[in-house]
Amino acid sequence: MxxxxxxxxxxxxxxxxxxGGLLAAAGxxxxxxxxxxxxxxxxxxxxxLSDFAGLDVHVPATRLALETDPGCLAGADLxxxxxxxxxxxxxxxxxxxxxxxxxxxxxxxxxxEAIGVLTNxxxxxxxxxxxxxxxxxxVAGGRYHRAVSGDILIGTGxxxxxxTVLTVAGLKLRExxxxxxxxxxxxxxxxxxxxxALSGLTILEQLLDRxxxxxxxxxxxxxxxxxxxxxxxxxxxxxxxxxxxxVVMRLPTGVFRRIAAQMITIDPTARTSMSYDLAAGKLTExxxxxxxxxxxxxxxxxxxxxxxxxxxxIHRAERHGPVMLTVKEIRP
Numbered sequence: 556m557x558x559x560x561x562x563x564x565x566x567x568x569x570x571x572x573x574x575g576g577l578l579a580a581a582g583x584x585x586x587x588x589x590x591x592x593x594x595x596x597x598x599x600x601x602x603x604l605s606d607f608a609g610l611d612v613h614v615p616a617t618r619l620a621l622e623t624d625p626g627c628l629a630g631a632d633l634x635x636x637x638x639x640x641x642x643x644x645x646x647x648x649x650x651x652x653x654x655x656x657x658x659x660x661x662x663x664x665x666x667x668e669a670i671g672v673l674t675n676x677x678x679x680x681x682x683x684x685x686x687x688x689x690x691x692x693x694v695a696g697g698r699y700h701r702a703v704s705g706d707i708l709i710g711t712g713x714x715x716x717x718x719t720v721l722t723v724a725g726l727k728l729r730e731x732x733x734x735x736x737x738x739x740x741x742x743x744x745x746x747x748x749x750x751x752a753l754s755g756l757t758i759l760e761q762l763l764d765r766x767x768x769x770x771x772x773x774x775x776x777x778x779x780x781x782x783x784x785x786x787x788x789x790x791x792x793x794x795x796x797x798x799x800x801x802v803v804m805r806l807p808t809g810v811f812r813r814i815a816a817q818m819i820t821i822d823p824t825a826r827t828s829m830s831y832d833l834a835a836g837k838l839t840e841x842x843x844x845x846x847x848x849x850x851x852x853x854x855x856x857x858x859x860x861x862x863x864x865x866x867x868x869i870h871r872a873e874r875h876g877p878v879m880l881t882v883k884e885i886r887p
Contacts, residue, residue: 559582559583559584560583560584560632560633560720561584561586561630561631561632561633562575562578562583562584562585562586562631562632562633562634562635562721563585563586563588563627563628563630563631563633563634563635564578564585564586564587564588564635564637565588565625565628565634565635565636565637565638565646565650566588566589566636566637566638566639566642566646567587567588567589567590567593567594567597567621567637568589568593568637568638568639568693569690569691569692569693569699569828569831570637570663570687570691571587571589571635571637571663572587572589572593572597572602572691572693572697572699573604573691573699573701574635574637574663574707574726575587575619575635576602576604576612576614576619576699577604577612577723577724577725577726578721578723578726579602579614579618579619580604580612580614580618580723580724580725581723581724583723584620585618585619585620586619586620586621586622586627586630586631587619587620587621587622588622588623588624588625588627588628589621589622589623590623591623594621594622594623596695596696596697597616597619597621597697598616598621599616599696599697600616600696600697600698601613601614601615601616601618601697602614602616602619602697602698602699603696603697603698603699604698604699604700604701604725605698605699605700605701606700606701606702606725606822607701607702607703607704607820607821607822607825608704608820610701610725612725625646625649625653626653628649628650628653628654629653629654631654631658632658633658633659633660633661633717633720634650634654634658634659634660634661635661635663636660636661636662636663636664636669636673637663637664638664639664639838639840640664640665640666640668640669640672640840640842640843641838641840643664643668643669643672643673644672644676647672647673647676647677648676650673650676650677651676651677656679656680657681657714658680659680659681659682659683659712659713659714659717660673660677660680660681660682660683661682661683661685661709661717662682662683662684662685663685663687663707664685665741665742665745665748665828665840665843665844666738666742666745666840666843666844666847667684667735667738667739667742667843667847668843668847669843670682670684670738681712681713681714682712683709683710683711683712683717683734684709684710684734684735684738685707685708685709685710685734686707686708686709686734686737686738686741686792687705687707688703688704688705688706688707688708688741688792689701689702689703689704689705690702690703690825690827690828691828692822692824692825692826692831693831700822702758702821702822702824702825703758703819703820703821703822703825704819704820704821705792705819706727706728706729707721707726707727707728707729708728708729708730708731708734708737709728709729709730709731709734710730710731710732710734710735711730711731711732711734716730717730718730733788733790735788736788736789736790737790737792739782739787739788739789739790740789740790740791740792740797741792742778742844742847742848743775743778743779743782743789743791743797743800744775744791744792744800745844746771746774746775746778746844746845746848746862746865747761747771747774747827748827748828748829748830748839748840748844749829749839749841749844749845749865749866749868749869750767750770750771750774750865750885751826751827751829751830752826752827752829752830752832752833752839752869752872752877753865753868753869753872753878753879753880753885754767754879754880755877755878755879755880756826757823757824757825757826758821758825758826758827759821759822759823759825762811762815762821763808763812764808765805765807765808765811766882767882768804768805768808768811769804769805769882770861770882770885770886771804772800772801772802772804772805773801773861774861774862774865775800775801775804776801777848777852777858777859777860777861777862778848778859778862779797779798779801780857781848781851781852781855781857781859782848782851784855784856784857785851785854785855787851793818793819794818795818803815829841829869830877833869833872833873833876833877834877836876838873839869839873841865841866841869841870842866845862845863845865845866845869846866848862849862849863849866860887861886861887863887864885864886864887865885868880868885
């Protein structure tokens with residue numbers, strides 16, 4: 556891996572534009588591969604990146620290559636995958652057809668289904684899972700705002716220390732040999748994406764309401780019981796052991812607030828990506844989140860009433876539009 560590789564960000568959505576923009580701002584050769592509707596805004600305005608801590612970076616469009624044609628993959632030294640889970644198989648085929656076998660591929664996607672698709676489609680290559688702990692809010696005019704704190708974790712691989720190559724101002728990556736357990740920990744936390752989308756609240760409003768936290772905790776405990784029965788190792792994305800997170804979620808709000816403040820920073824306006832997907836009329840990744848827990852529960856003989864209910868409600872919202880439900884309306 557050269558010190559300044561050509562990085563293709565395949566899937567120029569919110570995460571892809573934010574990560575790719577910071578890499579370009581630091582001097583990397585970056586191509587954003589995505590939809591014309593997104594890239595046209597960047598072409599006209601450049602990329603403006605901000606966050607909860609005061610980050611304010613503008614990347615002129617001339618600092619980026621903007622491509623809708625996957626043929627640009629042929630020139631990649633490194634591919635960062637940030638498409639939705641459902642688009643992974645098609646992209647994997649494009650990478651296999653166009654990229655040299657020596658080009659590492661890093662998934663910056665939710666859930667664990669996508670990395671399985673990439674690994675199966677790209678045998679013998681350095682394909683790594685990643686865990687992105689923060690969410691990014693798209694704003695009109697090529698603006699993207701990071702609303703939650705945290706460093707990206709990626710797996711180790713044969714191409715050396717990619718985390719060092721990709722760590723730049725405003726963006727820190729670390730490598731770990733426990734990435735699968737960490738991904739499961741993130742999946743459990745990401746189950747709240749659907750609850751947040753159904754609530755109509757910001758993440759902070761939701762977290763400061765004990766009724767919502769109890770529902771979040773019960774959904775999480777249900778998932779952890781499924782994963783334990785399936786023999787799956789879970790490493791949380793917080794300093795707390797996984798089994799204690801639901802306990803902390805159920806604490807009185809004042810106590811919870813003090814503990815949470817030590818672990819994570821959240822922008823007051825932040826909502827989950829699933830909330831934005833529903834508002835935009837897009838399909839969500841609920842099948843890779845609640846859907847995965849429900850299937851594992853069926854296989855392990857562990858009931859999943861909350862995850863099953865939320866899974867159905869999100870699919871209903873995909874068909875009929877966003878809703879604002881109460882805790883009572885969501886509980887099975």
